[in-house]
Amino acid sequence: MxxxxxxxxxxxxxxxxxxxxxxxxxxxxxxxxxxxxxxxxxxxxxxxxxxxxxxxxxxxxxxxxxxxxxxxxxxxxxxxxxxxxxxxxxxxxxxxxxxxxxxxxxxxxxxxxxxxxxxxxxxxxxxxxxxxxxxxxxxxxxxxxxxxxxxxxxxxxxxxxxxxxxxxxxxxxxxxxxxxxxxxxxxxxxxxxHKTSPYPVNDRKALHKICLIAFNQRRKTIRNNLKQIMNDEQLEALGIDPGARPETLSVADYCRLANWYSEQQGDHASY
CATH class of the missing domain: 3.40.50.150 (Vaccinia Virus protein VP39)
Known part of the structure; x- marks a missing residue:
């Protein structure tokens, strides 16, 4: 050429x-x-x-x-x-x-x-x-x-x-x-x-939303960033330390959060 x-x-x-x-x-x-x-x-x-x-x-x-x-x-x-x-x-x-x-x-x-x-x-x-x-x-x-x-x-x-x-x-x-x-x-x-993802997620849109909110302010804790969505008890029930920073959570942690969030949305959906 x-x-x-x-x-x-x-x-x-x-x-x-x-x-x-x-x-x-x-x-x-x-x-x-x-x-x-x-x-x-x-x-x-x-x-x-x-x-x-x-x-x-x-x-x-x-x-x-x-x-x-x-x-x-x-x-x-x-x-x-x-x-x-x-x-x-x-x-x-x-x-x-x-x-x-x-x-x-x-x-x-x-x-x-x-x-x-x-x-x-x-x-x-x-x-x-x-x-x-x-x-x-x-x-x-x-x-x-x-x-x-x-x-x-x-x-x-x-x-x-x-x-x-x-x-x-x-x-x-x-x-x-x-x-x-x-x-x-x-x-x-x-x-x-992945043929079968090691991190199953029910709704990728929910995962993207949770990640967007969680990483929006990286210096704050996950409790702070997700406070509009869930409280400390709910985080702890998913095995997540509310005082953790967003970058310390694993892919599996975020998928659990997303699955919890999409289930909540499902419960609140009006049919």
């Missing part, structure tokens, strides 16, 4: 940083390990840095691209056009179930930093059709996804994602691997949906 990236300039509003380091690209494709039998979906293929080597191994691929110029280029690409299904649209508003009519999807992409967290939450709603996901993200986001309790990085994203997925940081990517180089380090993460 030429230095001018085929004449396409990275667009700030799409958060575009194009991957060009061949060694890094090979490592990422090895981590994904695409097979001809796979149902692969790439989000934001950009200038096809990952698209080309993945198609080479898998033979076919669906791509979701918002940028019209890039979608046009992929549809007219001399080598790729016959092997690609180009879906034009915003990944945040895309129903990924439509790509899984015959088999679950394997999703991957070098995600623009401004949409990475909302997109991972959006894909949580499509869990039943996802086999696995490999994303290049800001290193800090990968650290938050994988964080353990009692660490600075641990928060509502860690809880929500670990409830649903096994999280595995796969490799670090330096800024120099991109054009233009971002101001932050990147990392690739593998997310594999």
């Amino acid at each position: 030429t230095k001018t990236h085929l004449g396409h300039r990275a667009r700030k509003r799409f958060g575009q940083n194009f991957l060009h380091d061949q060694f890094v690209i090979n490592d990422i494709v090895d981590a994904i390990n695409p097979q001809p039998s796979d149902n692969l979906v790439e989000i934001g293929p950009g200038l096809a840095a990952l698209t080309e080597p993945v198609v080479e191994r898998a033979g076919k691929l669906t791509v979701v691209e918002l940028d019209r110029d890039l979608a046009d280029r992929l549809e007219q690409h001399p080598f790729l056009q016959s092997k690609l299904t180009v879906f034009r649209g915003d990944a945040l508003k895309t129903d990924f179930r439509q790509f899984a009519s015959e088999q679950p999807i394997r999703v991957f992409g070098n995600l623009p930093y401004n949409i990475s967290t909302p997109l991972i939450f959006h894909l949580l709603e499509h869990l039943e059709v996802v086999e696995d996901m490999h994303f290049m993200l800001q290193k800090e986001v990968v650290e938050r996804l994988a964080a353990e309790p009692n660490s600075k990085a641990y928060g509502r994203i860690s809880v929500a994602i670990q409830q649903a997925y096994a999280v595995e940081p796969v490799l670090m990517v330096p800024p120099g691997a991109f054009t233009p180089p971002p101001k932050v380090e990147s990392a690739v993460v593998r997310l594999v949906p």
